[in-house]
Amino acid sequence: MAAVRLLVLGVIRRQQPTHGYAVRRELLSWRAETWTNAKPGSIYHALKQLTAEGKLETLGTESSAEGPGRTLYELTPDGEAEFRKLMDIALVSVDMEELGAAIAFMDALPRAHILEKLREQQRHSAEIRDGLLAMKPEFPDRQEPPHLPDMLELWSGVFANLTGWTGGLIERLEAGEYRTTD
Template identity: 75%
Template sequence: MLRLRQPTHGYAVRRELLSWRAGNWTNVKPGSIYHALRQLAQEGKLSTLGSQGSDQGPGRTLFELTAAGETEFRRLMDAALVSVDMEELGAAIAFMDALPRAHVLEKLREQRRRSAEVRDQLIGMTGDFPGRYAPPHATDLLELWGSVFDNPAGWTGGMIERLEAGEYRMPD
């Protein structure tokens, strides 16, 4: 978020994330935003540009991304775009327009392949399941878990089609 609005301060990042209702699709807590900004500045991924005055309280520290921060952003985006974890993938989709289209397409194809692989592995285990002490309906769990990965595999296919058709503005 800071990357989109830089230079900016923690309150603006928090307000923007709340407007996106990020609390519904991620575990971001308001207090953790300020901690993360301080930590990223300490790690050299953000630089501080002084304070912006506020009539609602103390001045707000302005931050902007450094070259190391941009590198970290790209690394995290690449990992999240191929993730089978919905929270990570969701965060990557929210910010995918920061990356070149061909790069996002490559990562989403990998994500779709990985989701299908996990689904196939889970469904494939049903023949060897349940174990000696597992209840007979335990195979239903494998089918349930496997079907969970059908959705992202199918959804990602639709996103790939939309990107290939030129939908969404990308930096390239």
């Protein structure tokens, strides 16, 4: 749910004031449903929850020729703080949904801050990779399940790939790619 909350806050932050259908349409254009759980129900649930928590404020209803009126939302100061907090968590995450959501909104932060968080994420990914490789038995052990070496190799490969991918993103950011707040 953290990725959906970040996506909803981020889209509203960029487009405010805006309505839930516009958030959904924007996320559909990113094909977010293929890499997150950002389905229509979860988007509207997040809108309700964030409003109830005081992270979003409703500004009334916009009329629509296509159906009922649409509630307009904007971030509150608490919503901005929640967005920043979720960005920091997601930029260091090894969860693909959370990290992907943070990458989508990197332009909301200063470059040095993004680089600091991504380096932390890269170190964490490398530690996980190394820990998985260290668990891999050198010789088959009859006491361990036969699939264990393959599982450890699979997961260490995933984290090796993430470590390398993050390194490439860091290099692109250092070279000036991506617009940031500074």
